Amino acid sequence: MTASDDTKHSEPVNMEVSVPEARVIKFLSSNTKAGESISEDSISIEGLSGREISSAVSWLEKKNIVEIRKEEIVSYTLSPEGDRFLRNGLPEENAYEIISGKGKISISELMKELGPKDGKIAIAQLAKFGIKPASGEITLSHDGKIMEQISRRKQFLKSISSEEVPDREMLEHFRKREDVIVERKRNIRFVSLMEVGRKLSLSEETMDSIGEITTEMLQTGSWRTKPFRRYDLNAPVERTFSATMHPITFLINKVRRIFLDMGFTEMDGHYVEYAGWNMDSLFIPQDHPAREMQDTFYLESEEKIPFEDEQVLDIFKRTHEKGFDGYTGWGYKWSPSIAKELLLRTHTTVSTIRYLYHNPTPPQAAFSVEKVFRHESVDWKHLAELHQIEGTYYARDANLSTLLWLMKEFYSRLGFTDLKFVPSYYPYTEPSLDVVVRINGKEMELGGSGVFRAEVTKPLGLKEPVVAWGLGLERLAMIYYGFEDIRDIYQSDIDWLRTFSLKY
Numbered sequence: 274m275t276a277s278d279d280t281k282h283s284e285p286v287n288m289e290v291s292v293p294e295a296r297v298i299k300f301l302s303s304n305t306k307a308g309e310s311i312s313e314d315s316i317s318i319e320g321l322s323g324r325e326i327s328s329a330v331s332w333l334e335k336k337n338i339v340e341i342r343k344e345e346i347v348s349y350t351l352s353p354e355g356d357r358f359l360r361n362g363l364p365e366e367n368a369y370e371i372i373s374g375k376g377k378i379s380i381s382e383l384m385k386e387l388g389p390k391d392g393k394i395a396i397a398q399l400a401k402f403g404i405k406p407a408s409g410e411i412t413l414s415h416d417g418k419i420m421e422q423i424s425r426r427k428q429f430l431k432s433i434s435s436e437e438v439p440d441r442e443m444l445e446h447f448r449k450r451e452d453v454i455v456e457r458k459r460n461i462r463f464v465s466l467m468e469v470g471r472k473l474s475l476s477e478e479t480m481d482s483i484g485e486i487t488t489e490m491l492q493t494g495s496w497r498t499k500p501f502r503r504y505d506l507n508a509p510v511e512r513t514f515s516a517t518m519h520p521i522t523f524l525i526n527k528v529r530r531i532f533l534d535m536g537f538t539e540m541d542g543h544y545v546e547y548a549g550w551n552m553d554s555l556f557i558p559q560d561h562p563a564r565e566m567q568d569t570f571y572l573e574s575e576e577k578i579p580f581e582d583e584q585v586l587d588i589f590k591r592t593h594e595k596g597f598d599g600y601t602g603w604g605y606k607w608s609p610s611i612a613k614e615l616l617l618r619t620h621t622t623v624s625t626i627r628y629l630y631h632n633p634t635p636p637q638a639a640f641s642v643e644k645v646f647r648h649e650s651v652d653w654k655h656l657a658e659l660h661q662i663e664g665t666y667y668a669r670d671a672n673l674s675t676l677l678w679l680m681k682e683f684y685s686r687l688g689f690t691d692l693k694f695v696p697s698y699y700p701y702t703e704p705s706l707d708v709v710v711r712i713n714g715k716e717m718e719l720g721g722s723g724v725f726r727a728e729v730t731k732p733l734g735l736k737e738p739v740v741a742w743g744l745g746l747e748r749l750a751m752i753y754y755g756f757e758d759i760r761d762i763y764q765s766d767i768d769w770l771r772t773f774s775l776k777y
C-alpha cells in the first residue's frame with residue numbers, strides 16, 4: 274500500500290501544485306477529453322522521468338485532481354526451460370523428428386537420444402496426439418496435423434514476449450505444461466483528469482517555482498527571484514531498494530557464525546572429487562548402488578589427473594578387501610581405477626574425511642557449508658544442487674550423546690528446539706541417525722549423522738571416535754523462512770528478492 278492509498282480521503286484538498294504536477298495537468302487536459310483516462314505509461318513530458326511523472330500523478334490523486342483506476346495486466350515470458358525449448362526444439366518436436374526418420378523407435382533409445390527428462394515430456398506429449406507406446410516401442414506415420422500443432426507451439430514460444438494478443442489455445446496449452454512459460458502480473462494505472470483539474474488556473478508562479486536548485490541558479494543568484502516549492506514529507510514516492518543479501522547467503526552466514534562461535538574451524542573442499550575420497554575412504558563398497566550414474570554425476574576426464582596420494586589408495590584397498598585391525602572388509606576385489614574416477618561430490622562428508630586425514634591429532638572440530646550435486650529429480654523437497662551443513666567432532670569424548678548435544682545446540686541457536694532423531698543407515702557410520710525438526714505440527718527431515726565406523730577412522734590413523742553430520746541447508750531454509758516448496762528459494766525474480774524480508 275502506498276501512502277496515497279491510506280490518506281486519500283482524509284486529507285483536505287490542497288490546490289497548491291508543484292511544477293511537475295502542473296505539467297502533468299497540462300498534458301492531461303490537452304491530451305484527454307473530459308472523463309477519458311489514459312495509462313500512466315503513455316504520459317510523456319519532456320524533462321520529466323517516468324518516476325517523476327508517477328510521483329506527480331500520485332500527488333494529484335491525493336489532492337483529488339486526478340482519478341486513478343488500477344488494472345491488472347498479465348504478460349508471459351519464457352522460463353529458462355521454455356527458452357531452451359525455443360532454441361533446441363520442443364521435446365515432442367525432436368522426438369517426432371527422430372521417430373519419423375526411422376518409422377519407429379524403442380522407448381529406451383528415445384530416452385537415450387533426448388535424455389530422461391525431455392524423453393519423458395516427449396512421450397507424454399506424443400501420447401496426447403494419440404501416439405502411444407506399445408510393447409516398449411513408439412511407431413509413427415506422417416501426420417500433417419501433428420506437424421502443424423507442433424509448429425504452432427513453436428510459433429507461440431517465439432512470439433510470447435511480443436505485444437500481440439497471444440494464441441489463446443496455445444496459451445492454455447502451455448499454461449498447463451510444467452515450467453515452460455512464466456506468468457507475470459503487473460498493475461497499470463489509468464489516470465483521468467477531474468473537472469476541478471480542468472478548471473484549475475495554473476498561475477505563472479506555480480509553473481515557475483523552484484523544485485530543485487541547480488548550480489546555475491546558485492551562480493547567477495536567480496534562486497532569489499522565485500518562490501520555492503514547499504516540502505511535503507508525506508509525499509508518495511516510489512519505493513527504493515537498498516542492497517540486500519540473497520536469503521541463502523544470509524542463512525549460510527548465520528550457520529557459519531554459529532559453528533565459529535562454537536569453536537569449530539571451517540573446512541574447504543572442491544566441487545570435483547575423486548570417487549576414492551568421496552566414497553572409498555568412507556568404506557562405501559565399489560558396487561554400492563549410490564555410486565551408479567543415476568545418482569552421481571561423473572566427469573568424463575577420469576584418470577587424467579593423477580590421484581594425489583597413492584599411499585592412501587593402498588589403505589582403501591586393504592580395508593575394502595581384507596579389513597583392518599580385527600575388522601573384516603567387504604571381501605571383494607577392489608579396483609584402483611574406480612577410485613580414481615572424478616565426480617561432482619555427492620556429499621561434503623568427503624571434506625570431513627580428507628580434513629581428518631590431514632589433521633589426525635585430536636581434538637578436532639570442523640565444519641563447512643558447501644554445495645553438493647546429485648543426479649536426482651527435483652521436486653518440492655529435493656534439489657539436484659544443494660548445500661550441506663557438514664561438521665565433525667573428533668575427540669576422546671566424541672560419542673552419541675555428544676552428537677545429539679551438538680545437533681540440539683546448533684538448531685536451538687537458529688530457534689528450533691523440537692528435534693527428533695530417527696535411526697538410519699549410512700555405510701560409514703554406526704550408529705546412524707537422521708535429524709528431524711518438528712515445527713508447527715509438521716516434521717522436516719534435515720539430514721544424516723552418526724559415529725564413524727572403525728573401518729573409516731582406524732585405517733586413516735584416527736585414534737579417537739569421530740562423530741559427523743551432513744544436513745541440508747535448503748531444507749533448513751524452508752522451515753527458517755517458511756517456504757512451501759524448496760524450488761522457491763532459487764527463483765530468480767528480482768522483485769521477490771528485493772522485497773524478501775530476511776529473518777535476523
Ligand code: PHE
Nearest residue numbers: 620622721722723741742743
Ligand atoms: N553424508 C550423508 C548425506 O549426504 C550425511 C551424513 C554425514 C551421515 C555424516 C552420517 C555422517 O546424506
